[in-house]
Amino acid sequence: MTGGRDRPIGDRPAQVVFALLILACFAAFFLTQRLKHTPTAVQQFKLTPFFSPTPAGHVKQERISFKLAKADAVTVTIINSKGDQVATLVQGYPVARYKPLSLRWSGRLGTARGYTVLEGPDKRRILVPANRGRLAPTGEYRVRVSLRKQDRSVLSPRSFTLAGR
Numbered sequence: 720m721t722g723g724r725d726r727p728i729g730d731r732p733a734q735v736v737f738a739l740l741i742l743a744c745f746a747a748f749f750l751t752q753r754l755k756h757t758p759t760a761v762q763q764f765k766l767t768p769f770f771s772p773t774p775a776g777h778v779k780q781e782r783i784s785f786k787l788a789k790a791d792a793v794t795v796t797i798i799n800s801k802g803d804q805v806a807t808l809v810q811g812y813p814v815a816r817y818k819p820l821s822l823r824w825s826g827r828l829g830t831a832r833g834y835t836v837l838e839g840p841d842k843r844r845i846l847v848p849a850n851r852g853r854l855a856p857t858g859e860y861r862v863r864v865s866l867r868k869q870d871r872s873v874l875s876p877r878s879f880t881l882a883g884r
Contacts, residue, residue, distance in 0.1 A: 761864050761873040762786045763819070771882035772826035772854060780823040780847075781879055783808075783862055790816045792867040797824060798874070800859045807831060808848040811867060821845040826881050828852030857883050 764785045770778040783795070792813050797806040807830040814820045821843055831848030839845050862875040 759873075760788055760866060760869060760871065762788060764862070764875045764877070766862065766875060766877060766879045769880035769882050770826070773883070776882065780825055781860075781881070782821070782823060784819050784821040785864060786817050786819050787814050787866070788816065789869065790814065791869060793820070794865040794867070795820075795822060796863045796865070797855075798861045798863050799855075800878075804863070805855055805860070806850050806852070808850070809834065809846060812846075819843060823847045825850055826854050828855050855881055857881055 762785065765782070767778055767780075767782045770776065770781045772779050787793070790813070792811045794810045795808040795812070796804045797808065799805050805828050806824065808822050808824060809831065812820070821839065823845060825847075827850035829850050829852030831850045833849050835847040835849070837845040837847060857880075859878045859880055861878045863872050864875075865872040
């Protein structure tokens with residue numbers, strides 16, 4: 720059975736589906752290109768690979784730093800390998816766009832009750848939160864940055880190790 724112009728009747732739906740697939744491929748390509756050029760919310764995460772807050776430890780505090788693509792108020796927390804929050808370093812701390820925020824974590828559990836501000840060798844401010852809980856157990860940890868205005872959280876791409884007691 721044929722439709723007009725000696726074409727089988729089933730060709731028309733196949734042509735429409737093929738055209739839609741081509742359009743979808745082009746749309747996906749352009750969307751991918753746009754996403755590749757959109758800056759991530761939290762940039763340049765830097766962490767010390769391991770630290771040990773014990774008297775014998777060479778590196779006694781975890782060094783954390785990052786930048787934001789948009790100014791925001793951040794809450795920075797430490798997450799254990801199970802995904803549980805074990806320490807809060809700062810809450811609602813204002814961070815300017817593309818200005819690095821540097822923090823130190825002592826390995827102590829709980830919510831920081833304030834912080835000390837140090838000046839790094841490059842004149843950068845370093846926040847040292849006052850966590851007063853017991854030392855966290857040995858293990859792998861990650862940093863979570865919660866962005867208040869953007870209503871989202873970003874987990875550090877890599878973990879760090881708190882080494883033995």
